[in-house]
């Protein structure tokens with residue numbers, strides 16, 4: 680094979696590969712990347728009750744959490760007072776990934792792009808630009824409920 684034949688074939692191959700990248704890059708982008716518009720709507724709870732927990736058997740250690748109905752409930756302190764807990768939407772307001780609670784840091788962190796939220800849902804670090812929805816926690820006779 681002559682050198683110019685080899686280069687010509689290589690050029691065609693590279694062009695085809697780049698075209699493929701371009702098609703995949705444009706064609707696979709189906710979600711709206713706008714910060715704060717991650718295509719996730721926080722749960723509203725038709726009857727208002729999103730989550731119930733028996734505190735005699737669940738969430739007994741500080742930092743423990745439970746996810747249900749699009750809500751993450753976390754124990755922040757000891758005791759059975761409602762103020763010992765926080766409940767926020769579990770889906771990140773950036774692009775909808777499920778956030779985790781980091782007990783050592785005392786904040787929520789999104790594993791996808793690293794957004795951080797306070798225990799009240801406020802944005803501490805982007806790329807998320809919108810706060811997490813915070814829910815109401817009530818405790819009666821060691822039964823905790825989270826409502827919209």
Ligand code: FES
Nearest residue numbers: 771773774789792
């Ligand atoms: S999905 Fe991007 S930071 Fe959470």
